[in-house]
Amino acid sequence: MRLSNIKQNNKETTKMDIKYELVEKRKEKPDENNLGFGNYFTDHMFIMDYTEGKGWHDARIVPYGPLSIDPAMMVLHYAQETFEGLKAYRNEKGEILLFRPEMNAKRMINSNKRICMPGVPEDMFVEAVEKLVKCEKDWVPAKEETSLYIRPFVFASESSVGVHPAKTYKFIIILSPVGAYYPEGVNPxxxxxxxxxxxxxxxxxxxxxxxxxxxxxxxxxxxxxxxxxxxxxxxxxxxxxxxxxxxxxxxxxxxxxxxxxxxxxxxxxxxxxxxxxxxxxxxxxxxxxxxxxxxxxxxxxxxxxxxxxxxxxxxxxxxxxxxxxxxxxxxxxxxxxxxxxxxxxxxxxxxxxxxxxxxxxxxxxxxxxx
Amino acid sequence: MRLSNIKQNNKETTKMDIKYELVEKRKEKPDENNLGFGNYFTDHMFIMDYTEGKGWHDARIVPYGPLSIDPAMMVLHYAQETFEGLKAYRNEKGEILLFRPEMNAKRMINSNKRICMPGVPEDMFVEAVEKLVKCEKDWVPAKEETSLYIRPFVFASESSVGVHPAKTYKFIIILSPVGAYYPEGVNPxxxxxxxxxxxxxxxxxxxxxxxxxxxxxxxxxxxxxxxxxxxxxxxxxxxxxxxxxxxxxxxxxxxxxxxxxxxxxxxxxxxxxxxxxxxxxxxxxxxxxxxxxxxxxxxxxxxxxxxxxxxxxxxxxxxxxxxxxxxxxxxxxxxxxxxxxxxxxxxxxxxxxxxxxxxxxxxxxxxxxx
Known part of the structure; x- marks a missing residue:
């Protein structure tokens, strides 16, 4: 991945070179009255790879679909994996808002450090979330109290049966439109x-x-x-x-x-x-x-x-x-x-x-x- | 999977109906002097699926190769996963010995219970190990202190972003010929x-x-x-x-x-x-x-x-x-x-x-x- 550092608002911002491979035909959107939680996933996902000595590379937005995983891949054995959860909200003007995504980015860096995985830099994390949500903007529901749940996760992708920090990882983001958590209002x-x-x-x-x-x-x-x-x-x-x-x-x-x-x-x-x-x-x-x-x-x-x-x-x-x-x-x-x-x-x-x-x-x- | 219960040595033994899908051409075996640990995997693996309400089913020995995993598969997020490790040893007569595999089977049942996953019944676990090792018998190395490392593992295969016991699981066994753990002898x-x-x-x-x-x-x-x-x-x-x-x-x-x-x-x-x-x-x-x-x-x-x-x-x-x-x-x-x-x-x-x-x-x- 080529990275160009650009100055923006006096803060060093990493602009990722994300490659897009888009679906030919988008899925039909589900009924916003019956979304539930995690029942639907959008058309695309974000993926980026990490290789020891090379860092994060090959950022891409690709069709949502199965991953090919070697049965010896370390995440299946030693659980070197972390995740985050945040949401995108549609306001009354039809705009899409994220809520403090930099907090999730920072927390994932701390999580990954404890599990001996590389952190995803805060700017890259937030940009990846923004670009994927933008790509899937029609999936952000409009009905009151619905939102688009965002699930970033990192896992060890090296194939090995020895216990050690993996040499390769994947950072993936998937999206799911979700309904009101309390369809009948907040109750104890x-x-x-x-x-x-x-x-x-x-x-x-x-x-x-x-x-x-x-x-x-x-x-x-x-x-x-x-x-x-x-x-x-x-x-x-x-x-x-x-x-x-x-x-x-x-x-x-x-x-x-x-x-x-x-x-x-x-x-x-x-x-x-x-x-x-x-x-x-x-x-x-x-x-x-x-x-x-x-x-x-x-x-x-x-x-x-x-x-x-x-x-x-x-x-x-x-x-x-x-x-x-x-x-x-x-x-x-x-x-x-x-x-x-x-x-x-x-x-x-x-x-x-x-x-x-x-x-x-x-x-x-x-x-x-x- | 059809199961037939047969009496053997006065113990009730579960005989699994394992389906075989074998490779056309086996891989070349690695040099027994340089096996290391976990560098090679054999031609086949054992897979069995679990579905809530149906139990374990579709036991099969198939070519070793990648699994197709949905990015929302729970094991990648919530680490509902356990594993075991044991070895097959070749004796001087060329026979192949397992060492107390029933202990690994019992321990995996206890591990799975704690993680709210279904246990693999002891007889099924041991039979699966035996049948796979038999299928891969030429992979059990003969050189002194080498062995065939056996890695059974279970993981949650349901796709969901909610935290709960999964409704589907996979039990897989992979095999790796391994060298002497101490090539230069036991040292402190x-x-x-x-x-x-x-x-x-x-x-x-x-x-x-x-x-x-x-x-x-x-x-x-x-x-x-x-x-x-x-x-x-x-x-x-x-x-x-x-x-x-x-x-x-x-x-x-x-x-x-x-x-x-x-x-x-x-x-x-x-x-x-x-x-x-x-x-x-x-x-x-x-x-x-x-x-x-x-x-x-x-x-x-x-x-x-x-x-x-x-x-x-x-x-x-x-x-x-x-x-x-x-x-x-x-x-x-x-x-x-x-x-x-x-x-x-x-x-x-x-x-x-x-x-x-x-x-x-x-x-x-x-x-x-x-």
Whole structure:
């Protein structure tokens, strides 16, 4: 790949030479009323290869379709793989907005470093996302609360049965138009506090979006569902005591009028939604505590009514209110199992910014140059 | 797949209906003097599919070659994947022996359960290995200390961007003729005691051979190599104190004439070589302690000379003697950086059994019916 460095807005920007191989006939678009999540993929995908000593090369946008993978390819054996998740939103003017894609780019660099994979430079990541979404612009749905889910991922493509950092990788982006996460509006969920399985431990990979974290998490999710709960609340792996995340989201708790969430100290994912919510709360003059929160303190606060609201934050659902916690057989209800006022206001504000309905005073949205 | 249950040796055995699609012309075999590890793959592979509600089906032996994988296939994103490693050995009569394949089958069932994947029944696993090795019998090398490495693996083959147990999986076996792990004989290695990165924690996946464990381990391995060491010694993730494994092997320490190794309590891999070594040691009347061993006790024992030998155990290397430990900047030598007498005797005994040179009083080897 030829790269030309151009100056733009006083920032060094890498302009990629992306080759296009486009489909002759585009697929029919699905009904925007029944998109669901991840049921449809668009006409094209972005692919770029990495070779040790050569760096990233051969950026291309090609028809979406199967990859040819050697059965000894390391990703199938040693899970050297990371991913990201973000969305493109269509505003009322028909423009397409990205939400803080540079945050995903930076996080993937950190994820890849931990898993000993090369990072995709931030500018290349964002440009690849923009160019692919531009190519697939007709796939960004217009119906309220729908969006185009963007899934960038990197994996080890070397064929080898020895455990070592691979010498070759692939960076791929695929796109899927998705429906409203809550077709019937935001409603609270029941959460199972998990005390058997552990998601992450300091010194491990909890702060990354590596595949292994997700494979390891499924057993607890299945167990929660078997017990009639929607998601799990993870406790830390050392003391089995401090609250970390809820399912695949960050967790926030409104206690005595302050918002408490786990600090980013190695075992918690640095969520883009988490960061945005904290900024909005502080902008509103609210106090946010990023600190250790023990399950005992949390259950006490729930019993005494000091815990007035609780919610998960993540790209897919944005905000997911928590209506009940069950820990060691004791279930406590939060806010009468109703979505709290602050929770709803945060949801409305953040989705308002994302879909371009309200002013973006933080400069988070990024309009795609169509 | 049609299955017929037949009685054999008073044990219910599942006989698979394996379909064969064989190559027209077999590849040329590589030079047995320069096999290395994982550089060559044989002519065929075994594949079997799993579909929710239908179970395992379509067992087949087909030409080794690339798989067609959808870019949304879950294994590339959420690492729902496990593997095993075992070997086929050619004895002096030209027969082919497997070593305790049922142990690998059982372990994969346990690994898959933790990662919420269906297990491959033990009989099917062993039969698949036997039939594929039989099909590739000319690939089992004859030169001393060479073998045919067998790599069974299972992965989630459903295409989905949602995190959940997949509805479809693939079980594949590939084979690679491999050279002597130590072409110049067994020699001690230098070990870096890792106190920053963590491999596993109770409640996690340490006892499984899931891909995520290996992806997470690479950073420490790279760090050890940068510091001039060959492998890492892992400490437990909770106290950062108790010795767990060495690299991708189990670790054993001869202290005051007793052999000490970490107990199998969730964060340590139940190695087949580990189990075999323990049986041999006990058969010799030696005391084996499976218990917590703190790095402080180990370093004290090394300094005082009570630690007379140390070694890693695993399928690839069988036994890997440890000549030096470095912990927090202090390096201690073990047995004058020479392979200990017990270490060598264990290596000779176990490899003697594996290659059919000495009597297999434990009934571990399994001759393939050619």
């Amino acid at each position: 969920v029941k959460i199972w506090v998990e005390d058997e399985y552990v998601r992450a431990v300091k010194g491990g990979t909890g702060f990354t979006k590596c595949g292994g974290n997700y494979a390891a998490s499924i057993a607890a999710q299945v167990k929660a569902e078997e017990n009639g709960y929607t998601q799990v609340l993870w406790l830390d792996g050392v003391h089995r005591k401090y609250v970390e995340e809820v399912g695949t989201m960050n967790a926030m708790f409104v206690i005595d009028g302050k918002v408490v969430t786990a600090a980013l100290d190695g075992s918690v994912l640095p969520g883009v939604t988490r960061d945005s919510i904290i900024h909005i709360l502080k902008d509103w003059g609210m106090e946010v505590e990023e600190r250790d929160l023990s399950i005992d303190e949390l259950m006490d606060a729930a019993r005494s009514g000091k815990l007035t609201e609780a919610f998960g934050t993540g790209t897919a659902a944005v905000i997911s209110p928590i209506g009940e916690l069950c820990y060691k057989g004791e279930a406590v209800e939060i806010n009468g199992f109703k979505t709290g006022e602050l929770t709803q206001k945060l949801y409305d504000t953040l989705t308002g910014i994302q879909w371009g309905k309200i002013e973006d005073k933080f400069g988070w949205t990024r309009k795609i140059d169509l | 290695v230098k070990i870096w005691v890792e106190d920053e990165y963590v491999r596993a924690v109770k409640g996690g996946t340490g006892f499984t051979k899931c891909g995520g464990n290996y992806a997470a381990s690479i950073a420490a391995q790279v760090k050890a190599e940068e510091n001039g060491y060959t492998q890492v010694l892992w400490l437990d993730g909770v106290h950062r104190k108790y010795v767990e494994e060495v690299g991708t092997m189990n670790a054993m320490f001869v202290i005051d004439g007793k052999v000490v190794t970490a107990a199998l309590d969730g964060s340590v891999l139940p190695g087949v070589t580990r189990d075999s070594i323990i049986h041999i040691l006990k058969d010799w009347g030696m005391e084996v302690e499976e218990r917590d061993l703190s790095i402080d006790e180990l370093m004290d024992a090394a300094r005082s000379g009570k630690l007379t030998e140390a070694f890693g155990t695993g399928t690839a290397a069988v036994i890997s003697p440890i000549g030096e430990l470095c912990y927090k900047g202090e390096a201690v030598e073990i047995n004058g950086f020479k392979t200990g007498e017990l270490t060598q005797k264990l290596y000779d005994t176990l490899t003697g059994i594996q290659w059919g040179k000495i009597e297999d009083k434990f009934g571990w080897t399994r001759k393939i019916d050619l």
